[in-house]
Amino acid sequence: MPDTPDTSRTVCRDVPHDPSAITKIRALVDDTLTAWTLAHIADDMVLVAGELLANAVVHGDAPVTLSLRAGADGLRLEVTDHGPGQPRHLCLDTDALHGRGLTIVEALSHDSGVIPLLDHPGKTVWARWRFPLGTTSRPSS
Numbered sequence: 001m002p003d004t005p006d007t008s009r010t011v012c013r014d015v016p017h018d019p020s021a022i023t024k025i026r027a028l029v030d031d032t033l034t035a036w037t038l039a040h041i042a043d044d045m046v047l048v049a050g051e052l053l054a055n056a057v058v059h060g061d062a063p064v065t066l067s068l069r070a071g072a073d074g075l076r077l078e079v080t081d082h083g084p085g086q087p088r089h090l091c092l093d094t095d096a097l098h099g100r101g102l103t104i105v106e107a108l109s110h111d112s113g114v115i116p117l118l119d120h121p122g123k124t125v126w127a128r129w130r131f132p133l134g135t136t137s138r139p140s141s
Helices: 019-035 039-059 101-108
Strands: 009-015 064-071 074-081 111-116 123-130
Touching (some): 009 019, 019 039, 039 064, 039 074, 039 101, 039 123
Antiparallel strands (some): 009 064, 064 074, 074 123, 111 123
16 A cells, blocks of 8 residues: 555555454454554554444444554544444443443543544444554653
């Protein structure tokens, strides 16, 4: 993928509304970051992508889209779905098997949030990692 003059790069993919598609999209995120020489952040971003995609596919409505953007100040991952519900943190006991996705996203990224879609039901859930592109070490929180 060619770089634009400001070194920003973007990948956007429509995601089938099927949990089995998440594995392929996680691999796409990993391959993209490796191609962008950002493999040092790939494990965290692949996990975050999987969590956000699972929430969108299980709890949201189609269409679901994943966007990955790299710019001069770092990386941003976004997952958009068209379901009316909003993500929320759950109060969980230690035996819970599900429901920790947003906590994982917050722990692994520098910033995260939700942007409601203005023209129809839905939202974009995003996570951002701040560091200059070309950094060879893992960013610190």
